[in-house]
Amino acid sequence: MPRLSSVNELEELRQDILAKRDPQKPCIAICAGTGCLALGCDKVITAFREEVKKQGLEGKVDIRETGCPGFCENGTVVTIYPEGIFYIKVTPEDVTEILSQTIIEKKVIDRLLYVDPTTNEKIIHEKDVPFYKYQKRILIGNNSKLDPKSLDDYIALGGYGALAKALFHMTPEQVLEEVKKSNLRGRGGGGFPTGRKWESVRDAPGEPKYVIVNCDEGDPGAFMNRALMEGNPHSVLEGLIIGAYAMGSHEGFIYVRAEYPLAVDNVRLAIKQAEEHGLLGENILGSGFDFKIEVHQGAGAFVSGESSALMTAIEGRVGEPRPKYIHTSEKGIWDKPSDLNNVETWANIPFIINKGVSWFNSIGTDRSKGTKIFALVGKVNNTGLVEMPLGATLRDIIYKIGGGIPGGKKFKAVQTGGPSGGCIPEAYLDFPIDFDELTKLGSMMGSGGMIVMDEDTCVVDVARYFLNVLRDESCGKCVPCREGIRQMLRIFNRITEGKGEEGDIELLEEISEVMRDSSLCALGQTAPNPVLTTLEYFRDEYEAHIREKRCPAGVCKALISYYIDPNKCQACMICLRDCPAGAIEGGKNLIHVINQEKCTKCGTCLEVCPPRFDAVRRMSGEPIPVPIPQEERVISRKEKQ
Amino acid sequence: MKEVTLEIDGKEVKVKEGTTLLEAAKTVGVEIPTLCYHEKLEPYGACRICSVEIKSGNRTRLVAACVYPVEEGLVVNTKSERVAKTRKMLLELMLARAPSAKKIEDLAYEYGVDKARFEKESFFCILCGLCVRYCAEVKKKNAITFIGRGTEREVMFIPEIASRECPSCQGCFDLCPTDGLRANFLLAQALTF
Numbered sequence: 001m002p003r004l005s006s007v008n009e010l011e012e013l014r015q016d017i018l019a020k021r022d023p024q025k026p027c028i029a030i031c032a033g034t035g036c037l038a039l040g041c042d043k044v045i046t047a048f049r050e051e052v053k054k055q056g057l058e059g060k061v062d063i064r065e066t067g068c069p070g071f072c073e074n075g076t077v078v079t080i081y082p083e084g085i086f087y088i089k090v091t092p093e094d095v096t097e098i099l100s101q102t103i104i105e106k107k108v109i110d111r112l113l114y115v116d117p118t119t120n121e122k123i124i125h126e127k128d129v130p131f132y133k134y135q136k137r138i139l140i141g142n143n144s145k146l147d148p149k150s151l152d153d154y155i156a157l158g159g160y161g162a163l164a165k166a167l168f169h170m171t172p173e174q175v176l177e178e179v180k181k182s183n184l185r186g187r188g189g190g191g192f193p194t195g196r197k198w199e200s201v202r203d204a205p206g207e208p209k210y211v212i213v214n215c216d217e218g219d220p221g222a223f224m225n226r227a228l229m230e231g232n233p234h235s236v237l238e239g240l241i242i243g244a245y246a247m248g249s250h251e252g253f254i255y256v257r258a259e260y261p262l263a264v265d266n267v268r269l270a271i272k273q274a275e276e277h278g279l280l281g282e283n284i285l286g287s288g289f290d291f292k293i294e295v296h297q298g299a300g301a302f303v304s305g306e307s308s309a310l311m312t313a314i315e316g317r318v319g320e321p322r323p324k325y326i327h328t329s330e331k332g333i334w335d336k337p338s339d340l341n342n343v344e345t346w347a348n349i350p351f352i353i354n355k356g357v358s359w360f361n362s363i364g365t366d367r368s369k370g371t372k373i374f375a376l377v378g379k380v381n382n383t384g385l386v387e388m389p390l391g392a393t394l395r396d397i398i399y400k401i402g403g404g405i406p407g408g409k410k411f412k413a414v415q416t417g418g419p420s421g422g423c424i425p426e427a428y429l430d431f432p433i434d435f436d437e438l439t440k441l442g443s444m445m446g447s448g449g450m451i452v453m454d455e456d457t458c459v460v461d462v463a464r465y466f467l468n469v470l471r472d473e474s475c476g477k478c479v480p481c482r483e484g485i486r487q488m489l490r491i492f493n494r495i496t497e498g499k500g501e502e503g504d505i506e507l508l509e510e511i512s513e514v515m516r517d518s519s520l521c522a523l524g525q526t527a528p529n530p531v532l533t534t535l536e537y538f539r540d541e542y543e544a545h546i547r548e549k550r551c552p553a554g555v556c557k558a559l560i561s562y563y564i565d566p567n568k569c570q571a572c573m574i575c576l577r578d579c580p581a582g583a584i585e586g587g588k589n590l591i592h593v594i595n596q597e598k599c600t601k602c603g604t605c606l607e608v609c610p611p612r613f614d615a616v617r618r619m620s621g622e623p624i625p626v627p628i629p630q631e632e633r634v635i636s637r638k639e640k641q
Numbered sequence: 642m643k644e645v646t647l648e649i650d651g652k653e654v655k656v657k658e659g660t661t662l663l664e665a666a667k668t669v670g671v672e673i674p675t676l677c678y679h680e681k682l683e684p685y686g687a688c689r690i691c692s693v694e695i696k697s698g699n700r701t702r703l704v705a706a707c708v709y710p711v712e713e714g715l716v717v718n719t720k721s722e723r724v725a726k727t728r729k730m731l732l733e734l735m736l737a738r739a740p741s742a743k744k745i746e747d748l749a750y751e752y753g754v755d756k757a758r759f760e761k762e763s764f765f766c767i768l769c770g771l772c773v774r775y776c777a778e779v780k781k782k783n784a785i786t787f788i789g790r791g792t793e794r795e796v797m798f799i800p801e802i803a804s805r806e807c808p809s810c811q812g813c814f815d816l817c818p819t820d821g822l823r824a825n826f827l828l829a830q831a832l833t834f
Contacts (some may be wrong), residue, residue, distance in 0.1 A: 104766060119642075141825075159824045167748045301790065303790075318787075322686075323686040323708040324708075325704065325708060325709050325710060326710065471789070471791050471792050472790065472792075472793070473790070473791060474790070474791040474792070475785075475790055475791070475794075476768065476769075476789065476790055476791045476792065476793070476794030477687050477770075477794075478686070478687045478688070478689055478766070479687065479688050479689050479690075479731050479732060479734060479735060479768075480689055480730075480734070480794055482768070482791065482794065483731075483734035483735065483737070483738065484734065485791070485792065486792045487734060487737070487759050490759070490760060491791075507758060510730065511730065511734075514726070514727050514730040514731065517692075517702075517703045517727055518689045518703050518705075518727050518731065519689070520686055520687065520689070520705070596813070
């Protein structure tokens with residue numbers, strides 16, 4: 001492919017690509033993202049390719065390996081275009097039938113359809129699935145329409161059109177002004193106005209200037225950056241090149257964590273393609289603007305997502321934060337002005353340039369514009385990636401899109417913003433989610449992680465879990481973060497082991513305050529958030545653990561016991577056989593008793609006891625009744641009398 | 642270079658742009674405690690014991706005086722209640738790591754750390770990094786370094802370099818605010834040299 005040296009040539013290429021494509025030709029789009037890959041999508045793809053050959057359908061049907069469409073729980077997901085028929089949990093065994101039935105006969109295969117858990121209705125088309133129907137999929141929507149390894153696919157969808165517009169119809173100042181007016185705020189967590197950051201980099205003295213993509217996504221359960229980087233790398237590149245043009249930068253870095261091998265591969269390929277086509281490198285599209293990109297793989301440190309730590313890592317040193325009293329926009333990589341934005345922030349740029357400020361400002365709330373991708377996980381029916389306009393409520397996301405809580409359980413809290421965020425209780429389900437509202441609730445947007453918890457979750461245990469994550473992920477440089485986390489964790493371990501004391505809650509609050517006030521970087525400053533929000537909204541649970549040695553959710557093992565009710569036990573032997581610790585004594589026609597000394601509190605007995613007997617109880621904070629005497633344990637069954 | 646005027650503990654201070662709050666405070670005789678700071682080394686901002694409260698506009702916040710550069714019109718309070726409370730907690734945390742370090746004990750006494758609410762741990766080292774930075778910045782030998790992350794972070798002599806360089810140098814020993822370094826060295830010598 002010759003280098004494109006003008007806007008016209010780009011447009012001609014697009015027309016060429018489109019002319020060769022028939023929109024009515026059947027296309028089988030199969031998710032080839034990491035989530036579906038874990039569920040075996042590679043085997044499904046191979047099966048489709050082989051079966052197409054076998055059935056002589058070559059040339060009559062396209063197979064497209066796409067990025068992640070977000071509905072990971074139901075992988076491998078397959079969408080058949082042009083109809084948009086949506087199949088879930090597809091395995092290689094389904095392939096022959098899909099080709100013969102759906103592609104040739106145009107019939108829908110019922111058993112592969114998604115069933116709405118609330119109405120039990122089978123849904124045929126992707127656009128009608130509630131998980132998708134209520135979303136606003138601007139950034140992630142293209143993931144299922146293109147093969148991330150194909151530049152042609154991206155160009156066919158109008159790709160690099162925004163770059164051409166910026167380079168040839170706008171000055172760098174106009175691009176900057178446009179981004180400022182769009183009110184776009186950083187999607188990596190801080191929510192800082194992107195335009196203002198760009199402006200300070202542009203105005204900072206010193207050359208060269210660097211622009212960087214932050215793809216060091218590390219929050220437990222968050223994978224929106226991965227999906228964009230794997231699924232639509234050219235959209236991130238296009239945003240980055242436009243940003244570089246606006247800021248007067250000629251060198252960029254993409255910092256991707258090494259644990260995202262597919263993202264690394266796809267973005268490297270995208271860079272190569274863009275360079276070959278003259279969309280990257282010297283004299284981009286004949287505009288005279290030069291820009292090159294280097295990919296830097298992270299070595300698996302959460303804290304390296306912090307801007308100064310990330311830049312230190314790019315310099316080739318240990319990724320530790322440094323004091324940021326002089327902003328990285330003035331002194332970043334090698335003390336040169338550096339702009340760091342999240343993957344999702346960059347992906348917004350081509351849309352803002354293409355569709356304009358007023359379009360972008362029409363989405364979202366007063367102070368938070370546009371959409372945000374959330375990683376909806378935990379105790380919710382539909383897990384996956386959800387893109388919503390900012391200002392949508394938690395209820396919309398968890399109930400309308402997420403389909404509510406499984407197993408008829410009650411909602412308890414949702415943790416937003418990862419380990420630095422907070423737990424938000426039911427009372428705030430109707431609050432609009434934007435950067436400022438979440439901060440008001442003591443949590444934060446973070447990168448958009450959303451972990452839903454049901455009534456069986458112990459919030460004390462949750463706070464302990466997040467502190468445990470941070471214990472390993474703090475860099476350990478400053479005292480408040482390193483030692484504060486260590487001591488808080490000690491206190492949490494004590495509380496969950498039933499050794500909590502009066503004053504522990506106050507001590508946690510005291511440490512939290514000092515960490516917030518005096519830690520070196522945002523990791524330490526926000527580390528107490530899960531503790532402080534759970535203390536604010538669920539203080540009674542902490543008190544129950546400490547004062548009554550009771551875990552209300554029945555989670556903390558040291559505070560719970562299992563007990564078999566002798567009036568209900570039918571001596572059926574099921575729990576006795578399944579107990580992995582051999583802790584259940586009894587026999588046929590002999591009522592079972594749990595030996596509390598041996599019991600490891602795994603809960604197997606409760607799970608396996610037939611619901612019609614309902615004999616096993618989980619207890620917390622109350623004494624276990626004394627076992628009934630041996631002679632009273634014999635059951636004489638009626639039929640045997 | 643431009644001169645900047647600010648206020649520290651009620652005193653007017655005029656210093657050159659780029660000066661840190663710690664250096665500025667020294668010029669008017671305001672003492673700010675430090676543990677990881679050394680005038681010969683790059684400011685590090687890790688122990689946070691030099692935290693002071695600054696006011697710009699209506700906002701007050703804590704910053705580390707050893708790294709924060711002066712700003713025109715800044716109002717700095719080095720002895721506010723918030724500062725004292727923070728230093729007290731930081732010392733309490735450090736004392737739990739290095740229970741018998743004289744320098745920390747003295748500071749802890751000064752800030753009224755009366756009870757040991759945290760379980761003692763015998764690390765003997767508060768990870769101020771003076772030794773690591775001295776070896777890297779002044780001696781340019783890198784014979785001692787940090788390893789591990791988070792709560793697992795520790796200081797370690799690199800046997801290949803340390804066995805060659807340290808016996809004749811030991812320049813970092815006197816910088817150590819605890820006795821941990823000497824012990825660490827002897828242990829490294831016995832086990833790995």
